[in-house]
Amino acid sequence: MSSTVIYPARRVITMSTHQPFATHVAVRDGRVLGVGSLAELQGWGAYTLDRRFEDLVLLPGFVEGHSHAFEGGVWRFPYVGFFDRRSPDGTVSPGLKSIDAVVARLRAIEREMTTKDGPLLAWGFDPIYFGGRRMDRGDLDKVSVERPVLVIHSNFHVLNVNTPVLAKAGIDHTTNVHGIVKDAAGQPTGELQEIAAKYMAYRASGIDLAAALSDEQAVWRFARVAQLAGVTTATDLHNELPDSTVAGYLQASARDDFPIRLLPAFGAIALPVEDGVAKLRALVRQNNERLRFGLVKIITDGSIQGLSARMRWPGYYNGLPNGVWNTGPDDIDRLLQAYHDAGFQVHIHTNGDEASEVALDAAERVLARTPRRDHRHTLQHCQMADAAQFRRMAALGMCVNLFANHLFYWGDIHYAQTLGPERACRMDACATALRTGVPFAIHCDAPVTPIGPLFTAWCAVNRLTASGRTLGEAEKIGVPDALHAITLGAAYTLKLDHEVGSIEVGKRADFTVLHDDPLTVAPEALKDVRVWGTVLGGRVFEAPAG
Amino acid sequence: MARLPFTVIGGFLGAGKTTLLNRLLRGSAGRRFAVLVNDFGAVDIDSRLVTAHGGDTISLANGCICCSIGDSLVLALVRVLEKADRIDHVVVEASGVADPARIAELALIEPMLERDGVLVLADATSVQARAADRHVGDTVQRQLDGADLLILNKADLVDAAQLAQTTAWLQARQAGARVVPAVHAEVAIEALFGLASNGAPAAPTAAASAATPPVRRWSLSTRGLIDRAALLAALAALPASVLRAKGILRLADAPLQRSVLHMVGRRIDMRSDTPWGIAALRSDLVLLGTPDMPADAELDRLFATVPVTPVA
Numbered sequence A: 001m002s003s004t005v006i007y008p009a010r011r012v013i014t015m016s017t018h019q020p021f022a023t024h025v026a027v028r029d030g031r032v033l034g035v036g037s038l039a040e041l042q043g044w045g046a047y048t049l050d051r052r053f054e055d056l057v058l059l060p061g062f063v064e065g066h067s068h069a070f071e072g073g074v075w076r077f078p079y080v081g082f083f084d085r086r087s088p089d090g091t092v093s094p095g096l097k098s099i100d101a102v103v104a105r106l107r108a109i110e111r112e113m114t115t116k117d118g119p120l121l122a123w124g125f126d127p128i129y130f131g132g133r134r135m136d137r138g139d140l141d142k143v144s145v146e147r148p149v150l151v152i153h154s155n156f157h158v159l160n161v162n163t164p165v166l167a168k169a170g171i172d173h174t175t176n177v178h179g180i181v182k183d184a185a186g187q188p189t190g191e192l193q194e195i196a197a198k199y200m201a202y203r204a205s206g207i208d209l210a211a212a213l214s215d216e217q218a219v220w221r222f223a224r225v226a227q228l229a230g231v232t233t234a235t236d237l238h239n240e241l242p243d244s245t246v247a248g249y250l251q252a253s254a255r256d257d258f259p260i261r262l263l264p265a266f267g268a269i270a271l272p273v274e275d276g277v278a279k280l281r282a283l284v285r286q287n288n289e290r291l292r293f294g295l296v297k298i299i300t301d302g303s304i305q306g307l308s309a310r311m312r313w314p315g316y317y318n319g320l321p322n323g324v325w326n327t328g329p330d331d332i333d334r335l336l337q338a339y340h341d342a343g344f345q346v347h348i349h350t351n352g353d354e355a356s357e358v359a360l361d362a363a364e365r366v367l368a369r370t371p372r373r374d375h376r377h378t379l380q381h382c383q384m385a386d387a388a389q390f391r392r393m394a395a396l397g398m399c400v401n402l403f404a405n406h407l408f409y410w411g412d413i414h415y416a417q418t419l420g421p422e423r424a425c426r427m428d429a430c431a432t433a434l435r436t437g438v439p440f441a442i443h444c445d446a447p448v449t450p451i452g453p454l455f456t457a458w459c460a461v462n463r464l465t466a467s468g469r470t471l472g473e474a475e476k477i478g479v480p481d482a483l484h485a486i487t488l489g490a491a492y493t494l495k496l497d498h499e500v501g502s503i504e505v506g507k508r509a510d511f512t513v514l515h516d517d518p519l520t521v522a523p524e525a526l527k528d529v530r531v532w533g534t535v536l537g538g539r540v541f542e543a544p545a546g
Numbered sequence B: 001m002a003r004l005p006f007t008v009i010g011g012f013l014g015a016g017k018t019t020l021l022n023r024l025l026r027g028s029a030g031r032r033f034a035v036l037v038n039d040f041g042a043v044d045i046d047s048r049l050v051t052a053h054g055g056d057t058i059s060l061a062n063g064c065i066c067c068s069i070g071d072s073l074v075l076a077l078v079r080v081l082e083k084a085d086r087i088d089h090v091v092v093e094a095s096g097v098a099d100p101a102r103i104a105e106l107a108l109i110e111p112m113l114e115r116d117g118v119l120v121l122a123d124a125t126s127v128q129a130r131a132a133d134r135h136v137g138d139t140v141q142r143q144l145d146g147a148d149l150l151i152l153n154k155a156d157l158v159d160a161a162q163l164a165q166t167t168a169w170l171q172a173r174q175a176g177a178r179v180v181p182a183v184h185a186e187v188a189i190e191a192l193f194g195l196a197s198n199g200a201p202a203a204p205t206a207a208a209s210a211a212t213p214p215v216r217r218w219s220l221s222t223r224g225l226i227d228r229a230a231l232l233a234a235l236a237a238l239p240a241s242v243l244r245a246k247g248i249l250r251l252a253d254a255p256l257q258r259s260v261l262h263m264v265g266r267r268i269d270m271r272s273d274t275p276w277g278i279a280a281l282r283s284d285l286v287l288l289g290t291p292d293m294p295a296d297a298e299l300d301r302l303f304a305t306v307p308v309t310p311v312a
């Protein structure tokens, strides 16, 4: 007979309505045997009492409904962002508070490099916190005038390079290409945007970069970063899923010490639909406890801060033209219909409110043609939706996953430049989702922002920007609702709420272990609640002290 | 190494991009094209011509390769350039919502590529409605604006008056627009991609002549010095049926340099940067076009207006 372990805890917050709090949880065969008092659980028979969580608080394992394993890919390279960020080995990569500090860090790394001319790639840079000063090639030439130096911005759509990169590509004052930023004298500054940035990143660092960003080591690094933040289930919410990536995911997840359940979403545009459906069906057959294929992703528009989100009238606050479609309305219909008919759940990236409208229109048509109960198609990001759009989501049986971290990281930019005060104050409208009854989650979109559900919950509760402005009192939600959104709420948007998301008899023994009680700390301190570690399927993963 | 010409084919969903690409892959006239496509499934390749099929690339007996773009055009292009020694020309099918002119700019930051044409197909039956659509109108207009050459496809599905009206509408929204009508994207492939621009007309393969209408060719050769402004004016006055021009020229204002002229549709590039070296001091200009291209005598008359200073 299998062994039973009973864990006493300072408090078990279960997220289950019939028994929201308890003192003990019993685990057998990787699942929750019961939750309650010790006396109630003793009835299950012989057990071992494990007191390691006695002074700690247990929650259902956090579920990150929108992240990318690419986070693990980029940790192969140095992080040079403004904010502190925890790396896969548990150490904190300190935030760099000036361009000079970034240059100094890169110089130190450059001196340690073993090759003479190999590229130096860094990521996470964000120029919006440096009072208007932009990085230029002069800065990066101080790092090296020999090897290519490339600094990828935190949005992953902009890149700074040094002179060797420009010279090799033949970019000079005569190069008139959209996205190549020039100074007052007409010389390229070394800042490249959008397609030019992406092209140069791959061109300068070689085609191996793509594989390195999505290999087995990358998914391990991603899993570790997630685990350190208390996450037990995380999505890789857009992947072409080439054979090499799938092989790495299968190998990593086959090991008992792989610390998360990983849900990759297949990028629907990658293959003709018949091939895509067949591929996904074959992948689903390889699912195991820690790896779940079956999600589908459609990307409709770009991003708000990149001015590429599709906006309804009256458009961008700063008057710039509307954004771009990544997948046009006809193709959204076609792809959604095909994967809906094949029985899959589809996650649709919509940042701007026009993109949300087109996605809702598509879902309405698809559901009229082929009604399907409990499809749970989910709008992802959905940052600008108004109350009427939320009412349509509710009517269509859709879910939403809101990008709460945006409030902090780009809220000031949205207020002043992209959306203007009114729409900035209603963006990522968690309270409206709650009022209209749309099942919702909140997310980080790692590596765009760091993975950390408690921070994401803090954003939804406090709605504070980096400069300290409150964006929309009316859209704040309470701590219990925010905790629901990072556990059972997120699990629901992934059709995993029967398995994870709450601590109840029969569910997976996936817990987040905290030093502090998130329901008793001040709401403003939610992000500072310390993570002790996690439990995944009954296996304990202690995080190193941060 | 010579730069690879880089052509981008754009146009909204259903305009006929794939039809044109299928023609290109069948009738490549000896040039080894690398064609990057969005939907592998839509490409219609005779299986007897396939020599290798490996994941995201199909190799054909005529030397062409067809590559799936998947979800990253940039990555697909970087991969194709790894095989640069085995190809002569890169053609990208822009997605139905992409801006093909932006994609063409990649040739300006990639030393291995040389920007060739941006060819945009428009569906004669629907382009005006699409351009007025609430959600995609601006996208369609951006595509049309970026075209060097507009191919007004499905011309057989509208009557003559509608065709004339749509052509006029396209020309009115963009000064100098070159609009070529087509049925089933049938446009002289050899002229469109410059297959016959060097010296004598290329010997068309059987497949090419069967699949595409014949190409018209006109050329001019002179030892005199050509007036730049007048030449550019004459080129700008050409009708849309002249699809492209290529020239090695000796201009009156830069007689010591070879000036290279490259015209696709309305876009004219003129570079005067290399010395003549041992090449003959002579100007050669070739025009390629559809069967509707003006008669030789008419072109002779047009270019006779360009002043040529005799050299002693």
Ligand SMILES: [Zn+2]
Pocket (backbone or CB within 6 Å): A066, A067, A068, A237, A445
């Ligand atoms: Zn994402």
